[in-house]
Amino acid sequence: MAKTRAGMGHHLLPLIEHLARLGRRAAETSMSPGGLRPRHLIALKLLSEHGPAGQQGLADALCLDPSNVVGLLNELEERGLVTRRRDPADRRRHIVELSPSGEDELTLAHSRFAKIEDDLFSALNIEERDTLYHLLARSAGVEPSQCAAAHEPTPDPARPHTGP
Numbered sequence: 803m804a805k806t807r808a809g810m811g812h813h814l815l816p817l818i819e820h821l822a823r824l825g826r827r828a829a830e831t832s833m834s835p836g837g838l839r840p841r842h843l844i845a846l847k848l849l850s851e852h853g854p855a856g857q858q859g860l861a862d863a864l865c866l867d868p869s870n871v872v873g874l875l876n877e878l879e880e881r882g883l884v885t886r887r888r889d890p891a892d893r894r895r896h897i898v899e900l901s902p903s904g905e906d907e908l909t910l911a912h913s914r915f916a917k918i919e920d921d922l923f924s925a926l927n928i929e930e931r932d933t934l935y936h937l938l939a940r941s942a943g944v945e946p947s948q949c950a951a952a953h954e955p956t957p958d959p960a961r962p963h964t965g966p
Contacts, residue, residue, distance in 0.1 A: 821922065828918045838907065841866075842878060846908045849884065849900040856889065857896045883907055 829840070838846075841864070848863050849855060855863070861871040875898060878884040883904035889895040900908075923931055939945065 825918060825922055828922065829915065832914045832918060838881075838911065841874060842883075843908065843911050845874060845878065846883060846900060846904050846911075849898060850905060850908055854897050854899040857886075857898060860898055878904070881907075 845860065845864060848860065852863075857871055857875065858868060860875075861868040864871060864874075866874070875884060875886060879886060881903075883901055885899050885901050886896045887899070889897050919931075923934075926934065
């Protein structure tokens with residue numbers, strides 16, 4: 803019978819949780835008080851990578867209830883990071899677009915996160931980091947290009963959904 807890593811005492815989940823906690827703590831410390839939360843940045847990244855989107859499409863990509871996306875977009879729009887306009891082809895539909903300020907904020911966040919990742923993964927060389935990234939993406943069941951959406955936590959079915 804072949805031994806598995808788990809059978810040998812190598813458990814990945816505690817290590818992943820520990821790294822996630824360290825990363826979250828560092829990210830929260832790097833953000834200004836009242837700053838953007840991860841779900842804000844994920845929405846901005848999706849808009850940056852895929853261009854303008856309908857609110858429903860954004861809700862699907864973020865795996866959020868459409869009513870929660872409205873609240874998220876209201877927050878981003880109040881900060882001037884996105885714009886919403888009626889779709890001329892269907893007046894019931896809103897198109898969401900990243901604003902120049904949103905692009906600037908996203909660039910700033912990426913540079914902060916790159917520094918945090920450099921600190922968190924300083925023991926790994928660039929090839930090891932690339933391998934880790936692809937292995938985690940594969941484990942999460944997403945293509946590396948879809949990893950922006952994978953950063954949003956998966957809802958726990960045992961816990962009631964309270965919004966973004």
